[in-house]
Amino acid sequence: MTYAAASSNAAVPAPVEVEPRHDLHQYLTFMLGRETFAFSILGIKEILEYTSPTDIPMMPAFIRGVVNLRGAAVPVVDLCARFDRSCTPITKKTCIVIIESGTEDERHVLGVLVDAVNEVLEIPDADIQPPPRFGASIRADFIHGMGKVRGKFVIILDRASVLSVEEMAAIAHSDAAVTQPAD
Template structure:
């Protein structure tokens, strides 16, 4: 009987913020949505764009540019919302990440991913799982769970439980 050889390959969803290319582990991504109406919630942090109605549930949307201390730009036809799941307090928290554009699902061998840089990146290195490469382009692989502090995730979870869905607030 022939020995079965398995090679581990990781899949990542790549997206852009300005000229930078970022990636999220595909296992954290639920779906990608076109930009839709985001209902602003008063007295939330500036990186919180508000909530969207996702099949009857209020899902908080985070502006990734603001969260990563990047300059805001106007939304375009390519702007989309990546729906992700983050583990917090033993529960799955669903939130939307607003990005400039989504590119593709990309496979990278674990050996081709370098450790995060100690300095010089646009993003704090504790948010970065690693640095990948596609042709001559660097891809910053983000750890979506580390981008948010425990307090921020608790606030997001509370917001999604208390916020009216956009259809309710219009009534």
């Protein structure tokens, strides 16, 4: 009996349909100082090696400047500075995470400066606790939840709050108004 004849008599198992888990979400984890943070991978476009952004005058400290991404000027937000901490020190592991943010009507592409990118994790909804009411190292509205991973917590950020273009523009406008000389 040849191999072809033997294989044609073998039973072929029916394909198994796997239900997608709606209670499991993927998050890109990254470091800011010694803390681990995460964004949902939805909206994350790519991760770039650090390149020095071009400075933009009269921007708040958390806007490091812009980088050229395939011909488009993409603002770079320093998350440490956005969280009212000192600016991110640049090391060999520093990355810029390119994220699309905004509403369906108005999308914005932003770069987010982080100390290092770790990994993509799947975290079940059952392992995500609500943000703490007090004692957090950042604004409570910036936190989507606290994901429990391998016995430790990962701070899952609320992308819409952290990267609110309207809020960042208002801050930039108020900073510019303060630095304008009076007539």
